[in-house]
Amino acid sequence: MGKLLVKDKEVVVPGEVIADGMDYLPSFGTYRQNEKIMANRLGLLSVDGKVVKTIAISGRYIPRRNDVIIGRVFDILMSGWRMDINSAYSAVLMMQEASFKFIQKGADLSKFFALDDYVVAKIIRVTSQNLIDLTMKGPGLRKLDGGKIISINTHKVPRVIGKQGSMVSMIKDATGCRITVGQNGLVWINGEPEQESIAVSAIKKIESEAHHPGLTDEIKVFLEKRTGKKIVKAIPQPENKPIFKKPENTGAHNSESVEVPEQKVMRKSQ
Amino acid sequence: MTLKKRPDGRKFDQTRKVEAKAGVIKNADGSGFFKIGNTSAYAAVYGPKELFPRNKQDPKKGLLRCNYNMMPFSGAGDRVRPGPSRRSKEISMVTQKALLPVVDLSNCPNAVVDVFIELTETDAGSRCAGICAASIALADAGITMKDMVSAVSAGIVDNQVLVDLDYQEEAYETGDVADIPVAMIPNTEEITLLQMDGRISKEDFKKALEMVKQPLKDLAEIQRKALKEKYK
Numbered sequence: 001m002g003k004l005l006v007k008d009k010e011v012v013v014p015g016e017v018i019a020d021g022m023d024y025l026p027s028f029g030t031y032r033q034n035e036k037i038m039a040n041r042l043g044l045l046s047v048d049g050k051v052v053k054t055i056a057i058s059g060r061y062i063p064r065r066n067d068v069i070i071g072r073v074f075d076i077l078m079s080g081w082r083m084d085i086n087s088a089y090s091a092v093l094m095m096q097e098a099s100f101k102f103i104q105k106g107a108d109l110s111k112f113f114a115l116d117d118y119v120v121a122k123i124i125r126v127t128s129q130n131l132i133d134l135t136m137k138g139p140g141l142r143k144l145d146g147g148k149i150i151s152i153n154t155h156k157v158p159r160v161i162g163k164q165g166s167m168v169s170m171i172k173d174a175t176g177c178r179i180t181v182g183q184n185g186l187v188w189i190n191g192e193p194e195q196e197s198i199a200v201s202a203i204k205k206i207e208s209e210a211h212h213p214g215l216t217d218e219i220k221v222f223l224e225k226r227t228g229k230k231i232v233k234a235i236p237q238p239e240n241k242p243i244f245k246k247p248e249n250t251g252a253h254n255s256e257s258v259e260v261p262e263q264k265v266m267r268k269s270q
Numbered sequence: 271m272t273l274k275k276r277p278d279g280r281k282f283d284q285t286r287k288v289e290a291k292a293g294v295i296k297n298a299d300g301s302g303f304f305k306i307g308n309t310s311a312y313a314a315v316y317g318p319k320e321l322f323p324r325n326k327q328d329p330k331k332g333l334l335r336c337n338y339n340m341m342p343f344s345g346a347g348d349r350v351r352p353g354p355s356r357r358s359k360e361i362s363m364v365t366q367k368a369l370l371p372v373v374d375l376s377n378c379p380n381a382v383v384d385v386f387i388e389l390t391e392t393d394a395g396s397r398c399a400g401i402c403a404a405s406i407a408l409a410d411a412g413i414t415m416k417d418m419v420s421a422v423s424a425g426i427v428d429n430q431v432l433v434d435l436d437y438q439e440e441a442y443e444t445g446d447v448a449d450i451p452v453a454m455i456p457n458t459e460e461i462t463l464l465q466m467d468g469r470i471s472k473e474d475f476k477k478a479l480e481m482v483k484q485p486l487k488d489l490a491e492i493q494r495k496a497l498k499e500k501y502k
Binding site: 011013014015016031033038040041043056057058059060088090128129211 | 299300317318320329372374378380381409410411412413414415416417418455456457458490494497498501502
């Protein structure tokens with residue numbers, strides 16, 4: 001008879017025995033050695049029926065299809081741009097994917113995106129060798145003008161966005177900043193300088209306290225204190241909702257980036 | 271003549287006091303600190319990241335690069351000359367080979383994971399402390415690895431088989447002295463590092479390897495606890 005040796009949602013470390021016996025099945029981040037299931041990375045244990053897996057809580061961004069990310073142009077190619085996407089691999093934005101408009105042959109590509117420009121783009125392809133193609137055709141995909149970029153742990157991104165975008169909308173409403181959160185852990189914030197710094201500290205607070213239950217209320221109190229304004233209610237407004245909150249991802253990836261169980265609602269599988 | 275009592279009063283199979291921490295270097299993707307007695311090691315992991323020069327890239331799997339370094343003030347008074355030396359290059363290499371059997375970098379082709387090990391204080395057993403710290407740091411960085419790697423030295427001092435020699439014991443004057451750094455994957459008991467300094471008989475060598483197994487497993491538990499502590 002198999003038994004689970006670690007409780008659900010607990011932190012497991014490499015080499016730790018999660019389950020004993022053949023009753024459980026190893027999934028992502030686990031492996032079977034003889035009768036035992038062990039973790040092969042640091043993460044939170046997730047038990048779904050008989051299937052055990054670990055959800056990563058640290059490490060760099062792993063590019064996945066349909067992720068909306070923030071990238072920085074670091075090279076201009078013959079027919080596109082090479083972007084730094086805060087990952088081990090760089091991504092390519094091809095000319096035909098860059099704009100709905102027609103780009104003339106031989107046009108100066110730096111007129112569209114110059115070096116060091118930040119853009120919001122979506123990943124359309126990832127190959128086995130981690131070659132990444134981006135697109136900028138889509139709602140909300142755009143070049144970022146002004147504002148500032150901060151970087152957070154990519155596994156905390158779902159927490160920063162919150163259930164149905166509740167967390168990020170609350171920060172937006174409280175500070176009046178425009179905020180875009182990329183799945184790759186880059187966050188763009190644009191607003192009044194003082195408000196920007198409040199938004200930054202709120203996001204950093206979410207990042208460091210991501211595992212706290214009732215974090216939304218904590219952040220609400222924090223924002224009220226810092227801005228001196230009362231937050232009525234953080235209702236996500238559909239028309240202003242950033243595109244990445246749309247349920248567009250596949251189920252598998254979903255749970256990968258979800259940090260805390262109740263957030264599963266954030267990106268429903270199709 | 272055999273050694274009756276260890277200079278610092280430890281039992282023969284007892285390691286020095288161990289302290290381990292994860293996430294000590296905020297800027298790194300993962301980091302670890304490991305202190306055993308008066309030997310302390312910091313390890314920082316960066317990556318996976320793009321590998322340059324490109325001719326070093328491997329399209330099948332990522333590369334693990336280790337760098338071992340003793341700080342100038344880390345010795346027992348004499349300044350350690352900074353920069354790479356024959357010794358530190360060798361230790362970097364054996365550290366990499368000790369860690370490679372557990373890490374799986376097949377999902378990050380053409381990339382590199384950099385491990386930097388810095389020793390702030392040394393009193394023998396520095397490569398073992400470095401491997402322990404690096405293993406914590408790699409796990410903290412979210413690298414796929416089937417187990418931790420723990421390392422400690424075994425050896426013989428004056429006809430007595432011991433675990434975790436300190437400098438005083440390593441420099442013991444009477445009788446044969448052997449110092450054997452051992453790194454092991456605790457779950458499978460596979461040995462990933464085995465070096466030796468000095469002279470030891472075959473029987474004693476076997477005895478030393480047997481004796482060091484349990485302390486190594488205990489060290490792995492300390493490493494795992496350190497990682498869990500960070501995410502509490």
